[in-house]
Amino acid sequence: MKLHGEGDKTMEAYEKIYKLHELMETKTVADLPGPYKVGVDLGTADVVLVVADEAGNPVAGSLRWASVVKDGLVVDFRGAMLIVEELKAEVEERMGITLDKGATAIPPGTVGRNALACGHVIAGAGLEPVCQVDEPVAAAKALGITHGIVVDIGGGTTGIAVLRNGELVFTADEPTGGTHVSLVLAGAYKMPFEEAELLKRDAAQHRRIMPVILPVIEKMAAVVTAMLAGQEEYHDYPVYVVGGTACLQGFENEFSKAFGRKVHVPPHPLLVTPLGIAMFG
Template sequence: MDAYEKINQLYDLIEQGTVADLPGPYKVGVDLGTADVVLVVTDSDGNPVAGSLRWAEVVRDGLVVDFRGATEIVEELKKEVEERMGVTLEQGATAIPPGTVGRNALACSHVIAGAGLEPVCQVDEPVAAAKALKISHGIVVDIGGGTTGIAVLKNGELVFTADEPTGGTHISLVLAGAYRISFAEAEALKKDCQSHCKIMPVILPVIEKMATVVKDMLAGRNEYHEYPVYVVGGTAYLTGFGAEFSKAFGRQVHVPPHPLLVTPLGIALFG
């Protein structure tokens, strides 16, 4: 099963609330995002077994701002998946935006520990996405709710990583201001595929800013100019996002299927 097939399978498992009949031992990954929390289980070969997702606002700009709420959500997701699988999940991995350090970095591990999962690993989010995509040579751009992070890999080794505070939340703020609606209504508008063509002219400056942020991160690093670029994260769901980001970035970028689930799947592979 190739990388895209695994992502598609994970999407189906989450949407249908089903479990793949695959033997253990199992790996568990928890992605604490700004807009959502995702728990993913794979078998030892990284094939998706089960998963669950909750939209939530317990993290802001990569920082846990509602520790209790985050812990309760992970606990709920864990119980939900355990009941489907008929097993007890005991260990798990999590991820953080590049450059997150100290107590802020430890908070994500404390959350899953509080939910009953022994933390075994914590990785940078774009590194996790690269693992899910099986990239050994390329650039991964992970656009989260509050931040845009990148990871550059050469021959399977991480050679550069960076993170800046621009993400999907900024798109929602622009929509809220432009249409004079609440932030929650802007989030709903952003998730409505039928509205994407209408809102694209409004949010285009934010997409261009994201592309500029990535260009600035890579400024002066001409050796990476020919590397393929992959963009993941919920913002990449927007219809036309890949084309507009490519235009502003000055190079073609690749958007995998169900980009919101790429990083969660990659986190589980480290579990």
């Protein structure tokens, strides 16, 4: 079986993502030997902790919906630290071991204290920071991409990474993401933002809300097009879109039409970047 013609490497990457989702849904642990790597994804709408083995196979993971980050910046340091502590304790109990080191990720272009904040959060939660990577680069790692474009749509920002022969050749980030989808829903249906977030996550409602949020998806495609302006040499590279917003049913088709090129949404796109962060751990 081939997925989008990508071959065995993509199939293997997708199988890892499916496995991670299964482990998180069932709250179980894969029977794989250590040493283990830990990745923590501090997102705008959620915090995810993933453990992988040396080969990048998922071992365990846990997620908590939260609002401790805004536009890629940690705005509730203590809240973020407590959530990571809880996720770490949950996974440690399942695995029967103590996790002591971990990796984090940031939107491309994040610098200074803002870039250091994610490391400080996991350090406060008992994980020694060993690595910090750009979010779309982490997603590319999870997908096994050496030649292509990764678009990571977070809650507050959208980042892209262009890889050629395994090397990062271009990266960029803009402030638009899933939060804007929720804001549009809140306005359209005259509901609180928190209710709009829940509505967005309800797969049974995706067909109904798609016409309402379609302009936001088109805007995201326009933002990515603008970020790639002047990068015509990569016009034939495959494009992968990850992040929670890509979970919306119909997103892949609508984004492709607005972008003017076929894009690929991996299975469980919300988990791709966290798995990639763990691989860097």
